[in-house]
Each structure stands twice: as structure tokens, then as C-alpha cells.
Amino acid sequence: MKETIRDLVKDKKVLILGFGREGQSSFRMISSVGGFTCLDIADANAVSSDLTAMHNVITGAGYLNCLDDYDVVFKSPGIVLPKDINEYKCHITCQADLFLQVFGAQTIGITGTKGKSTTSSLLYHILKTCGKDVLFGGNIGLPIFDITDQIHPRTIIVFELSCHQLEYAHYSPAKAILLNLYEDHLDHYGSVEKYWKAKQNIYRNQDYNDYLFCNPEFLPAKGDCKSTIVKVSSGDLPFASFDEIPGVTLRGTHNLFNTAFVYDVCRRYDISNQEFMDALATFKTLAHRLQFIGKLDDVDYYDDSISTTVESAISAIKAIPNAGTILLGGMDRGIDYDPLVEFLQTRNLEHIILMYDSGKVLLDKLSSVASDAFMEHVHYIEDLGAACEFVKSNASKGTAVILSPASASYGVFKNFEQRGDFFKEHIGL
Template sequence: MLEKIRQTVENKKVLVLGLGREGRSSLRMIRKAGGYKELAVADQNPVEVKESGEEKIPVISGTHYMDKELLDSYDIVFKTPGIVLPEKIENYKCQFVSQTGLFISKFRSQIVGITGTKGKSTTSTLLYHVLKENGEDVVLAGNIGIPVFDIAEDITVGEVIVLELSCHQLEYITVSPHIAVLLNLYEEHLDHYGTMAAYVRAKQNIYAWQEKEDLLFCNMEFLPGHEVEGAGPESAGVPCKGEVISAVLIPEGENPSGRGDIEVAGNAVRYRGSGLRIPEQGISLIGQHNYFDIAMVYGICKEFSLTDEQFLKGLRSYQTLPHRLQYLGIKDGIRFYDDSISTIGETTIQALESIKNAGSILIGGMDRGVDYDQLEEYLAGSSVKHIILMEATGKRIYSEIEERYPTLFGSGKLCLVDHLKDAVELAGKLGEEGSACILSPAAASYGIFKNFEERGEVFKKYVFG
């Protein structure tokens, strides 16, 4: 990996843009690789860079840290994912590179890359766990919180690399992993991308650069060559050269009829002649959306020649990640679930579909302009007894329901509060013994909490003290 980095920066003026965890990881590896002409750091906030020997790294901070003139004064810019460039990338003279792009180009043949609006962390960690449990030499990295440069020097020949990939990590890459997984595509991150089309195009880089010998495991609703709802005709224009393995979730009561290479009907999974019943007891993943992710992992594991018994062994010992429809416990006879990871309406619907006898659902957070039509329509027909709305998106959903669904609005189900603490207190007062309370906000946490993890931890503290 060091050789790859050195080839990239050799005799070049190099800037590390953004000095969070990944930026510091990039800086460390660039310095270790050496060969650059100049090296500097740019970040919105004042940051401290440790000196190494006699080398002093200049730090550029403040409101002008991303000025085009500044960036174009460097040959190579290592951009941290999530940083929004002021202009289109083609308007810059400098070359933007990323950890993700360089890492995939180096280890492409060993990588299973997994992306999707929702479910990528569960799918990535489940695949890693099942392979690890069955003796496979495997490592997990990427958007899961482990910068790829942090593991790059320890990768061995033949080791499987499970790589969770966000849209930001995929946005500008020009290389795709040998095995790619696209779980789903929903409206998300429009504050960054502006349009659904731009967001979808970033995600499609998971397979856009694959070769003929590669594999793409893809949700049938989002296959290459098919227009993605809300993204326009251009979303159908990204082909895949690799072999496409389609996956479909069969609606209840319908016959699979060979629609996809992977089919999920209830708890039954079929993949190319192999069949499996997902245990309904003794596993931590519940709900049809999780069954779909399990089926994807099952298909991949079959490509690694695991038997059904080996797969089930790993599935049974896997523990759900925190804040992803996580069962917290019982208080005053009410079951509490933390689904703080939920930032879109579709995941809130999935939570209500998965948890039986839901007494209250807690919805709301930062308003990024996400469309809640589908969620509101679902709530209008839902059996959930109390819909507790909070923060900016809660207020918007409340007013939209008042306008569009007068029957629901007048039913007494809707409750509008200010913050999460108020929502938890109200849920405790309204809850009945044996019912469930679910935090599934369908909105981002930014501006209210540091991240969704903190929101989930605060929710747990409010419930249990």
C-alpha cells in the first residue's frame, strides 16, 4: 500500500483536506510513504499536527480552507468523505484522490464492497462474522468506523476484505470491488448531493467500474439499466460489466416463481438451487428487511462454498449492532426498542412492520427536506396507538398529516412534543403493559445530538435512568 501511495504523491504538492479520523490516517500514511514535494493540511477548524523529526506540516484553517485557488495550488488533494466541494469536481485543476479509491485499486480482487441507503452495516458485520466463525481469513473496514489505511499494511494475500462503503466514499472513485453488493436506494443525503440523481450516481460506483469476471449482488428494484424512482432517466444509464445476481423480497402471499437469483419469502431463502429456512427463534435479527440482508449474506457465503450448517452457525451467534432496532429491555411493562439509526421514512415503516404490538413510535429530528409522503400514508393506516412527533421534522409531519389525513389527525393518535426527553416521558405515561415503544426517528440527529449513536444512548438513559 505504501508503494501505491508513494506512486500517487511522488514529487507532487499534496494537501490533506479534512483532518478527522480518516484525514489523520491519510496524513500518517502519506508521511510514511514519503516522496512528496510538499505536504499540507486544510480543515475548517484549527487543528494540531504532530511534527515528525524536522518536518513541519503547514495547517490551513478558517472559512477559506476550501477556496478553489487554494486547492488548485496543489497537485494532489486527499479529500475526506462527506466534504462538499464548492464547485463541480471537473472545474478543478488539482487531482482529488481518496483512501477508498487507492485501497480498492490495490486490493480489488479481495474485496466484498457493500453499500445501500440502509442495512449496509448489518450486512457487512454479519458477513464478516459468518466468515470469521467458519475459519475464513477476513477483515472488516470502511464506513463501519475503521479507515482502510489503518489496516492496509496488515492485509495478506488471499485475505477477504469486507468493506462497508458510504455514498461519500464512493462518490468520486473510478474503481469497483470484485464482489459488489447494492442493498437498496432511498432518498437520503440531499443536503449534500442536491438531487436524488446525484446521490444514486454516487452509489452506482459500487459496480460502475467492475470487469467481466466480477459479481454484483443487487436488489432487483435497483438493477443496472433500470431507472431508480425519483432519480430520472439518467439513473438507468450506468451499466455493469460483471455478472449480476438479483435479489428480491417476495410480498406476503405471493409465489416466488423464479423472479430473482436470490428470493426471500417469509423466512424462506432460495439461492441458485440452495434453500434455507431462517430460524425465527434464537437469532438477533428480526423483520423482513433483516431477512433480506441475511439472504444477501447467504448468497455471498455460497460463493465462498460455505454449507448451510456453517452459515446457520454464524447467523445464530451474531449479535445485532447497537441502535439498529435494538431491544433495550422492559420498564413498567413496556418493551423499548432503539432504532436511532433510522433517518428516512422507509426504515420507520420497517420498524413498525417488525415489532409486534407497537404502542408508540417516536419520530423526528433534523429536517433535511426528506419526503415523508410514504411514511405519512403508512401511519394513516397503521395500528400503532400513539405517534409521538418531535423536533423540526416532527412538526413538519404533524402539519402535513393535518392537511392530508384529517381522519388520522382527529383520531387522537398524534402527539407533538419538543424534544426526545418529552417524547420518552409521554410514551411512558401512554404505554400499556405488554406494548412496545420504538424510537425510529426517520430523521438525522445533527444539530441535536453528535450522531445517531449518541441519540440512541440518550434515549436509553431517558428510559432507564
């Protein structure tokens, strides 16, 4: 990895674009290999003053205007370029693409609109529990450059990949998992087609010896994928329900499907059915992903703050048999809420709580189509804090309250983790 980066930056003016967790990781890696003419930083926000003494730091509203002053730009995920990438004279790259260039043959890449963190974590857990030499990084929160020193020729790398990491990809993992494709991130991409195209890069650069484990509903277009396609089904599993395995914390048919992806991959690594099920029983549900956070006054509380799509909120309600209250709403990114509006009218929920900007959109849509009797169960409550107070006073004993917002957290919270923590704290669990 270091040799590849050294060749890329030698005698070049290098810019770190975005100085969050991944940008700082790239800065450390490039600093360690050396050979560059300069190593500068550009970020919308202020950067540590001790760096400004030795490196040029560009901050503020115009931080994206300097790219063509450099030869090589290491772009952090999520930064929206003001121009098409092909219009820049500089070479723009990222950690994910460079990593896959070097270690793609050893890598299992996982992407999808929903479920990728749970699937990635479960895959890593089972491989590790079954004694495999395996490492985990990527969108889950660990920059992929930070694990390169631990990689050996037989190491398996589980790499969670977001759409932003795949957006300009030139390389693909030897084993790719495509869980699903739903409407999301329209504020970044402008259209669902552009968003899906970014996700589909996980297989577009695969070769004939590679594998794509794919949701049959989202198969590649003819000619788009050279690799062997494995159509995944929940029926592939050696069990029909999580209830058959004592100790399993995963819930819902959507997680059963995610587990089938993991199972189909693990079969390629000679893991037996019994080993798989034993390891599955010790996996703990990730925080903020339909996580049972506790019981208060005989009411169950679930934190599904990761939910930013209509489909994830629907899955959450379906997964919890005693679902009585759903908390929806956050930043409105212009996604189509009609499927959720239709679904809610088919459920016998005690309370549907709508919050923030997207909650107002949902309220307008429901008001225009739902009956007066149904609307008696719908409450617009301006923020999550007030919503927590409402459910503590009004949720019936024996029911479950689910935070599954179907909306982004930005604008109110730093991220979905902070939103989930806020929910848990204000419920008092």
C-alpha cells in the first residue's frame, strides 16, 4: 500500500480534501511515506492550528476552489464536487479506490442502501469466530488505510462501502455484496439513477474470476457485470427463523435476508452450518440498528436511528410483533414517502409520531388520504425530546416504541448515532 501511495505522490503537490476521520487517516499515511512536494489540507471547517504552521490549510466557503492548484487530491467521502470530476486537471482519488487497487483480491466489499453495517459486522464476526485471519474497516467508522499494516497475503478483508466511497471507483472487490438499492441521498446526487450508479460500481470493475452476491431484485443490467452472480435468498440458510437459534439478537425478515448473504459468502471459506449457527448466536446487534434498548413501565423501546429510508422504517415495524408506536421524521431530502404513507394505513399502530421537516411532509400526505379515524392516531410533535415525553406518558403497556425516522439526522443532530443516544437518554434507559 505504501509503495503504491509513494509512487502516486512522489514529487507531487498533494491535497487532503476533507479533514474528518478519513482525511486525517490519509494525512497520516501520506506523511509516513513522504516524497511529495507539499501536503496541504482543504476543509470547510477550521483545522488544528499546529498543522497550519507546517502545511497550507484552506478553509471556509471557498475551500473547493483550489483543487487544480494540486497534482493529486485525496477526497474524503461525502464531499460534493462543484464540477464533474473529469473537468478537473488534478488527479482525484480516495482511500477506497487505492485500497481496492492493492488488496481487491483479498477483499469482500459490502454495499446497499440499508443493512450494510449489520451485514458487514456479522460477516466479520462469523469469520473471526470461526478462526479466519480477517480484518474489518471502511464506512463502519474505521478508515481502511488504518488496517493496512496488519494485512498478510492470506488475510480476508471485510470492507463496508458507502455510495460516496464507490462514486468514482476504478476498482472492485473480488467478492462483492449488493444488498439492495432504494431511494436515498438525493440531496447529494440529484437523482436516484446517479445514486444507484455509484453503488453499482462495487461490481462494474470486477473480473471473470470474481463473485457478486446480489439481491435478485437488483441484478446488474446485461453486460454490466463480468463476474459470477450468486442470487441470494433467505431460503439458502440452514434454518427458517432466528427463533430456531437460542441467543440470536437479530430481528426481522430483512435481517434474515442479510444473514443469507453472510451465509453464502461463508460457504466459500469452508465454514460448516453448525459453525455458522454457533457464531451467529454470539453476535450482538449493532447500536442504533433496530437495537432493543430496554423496557420501561412494561413498554419495549427500540432504537433504529440508522433508518433514513422509507424501506428501513417499514422493515422495522414489520420486525417487531408488538409494535405500537413509531417515531418518524427528520431532515427532508426530497425522497418519495408515498410507500410509507400507504403502509402505515395497513397497520394497527397506536401512535404515529411525526417530527421535524419530513414529519410535516408525512403529515400533509396522510391528512390528504387517510380517514379521520386513522388520523386520531397521528401526532405531529416538533422535536424528539417532546416526542419522548409523549410516548412515556401515552404508550400502552405490552407494546413497543420504535425510533425509525426514515429521514436523515442532519440539521438537528450531528449524525444518527447522536440521535439514537439522545433518544435513549430522554427515554431514561
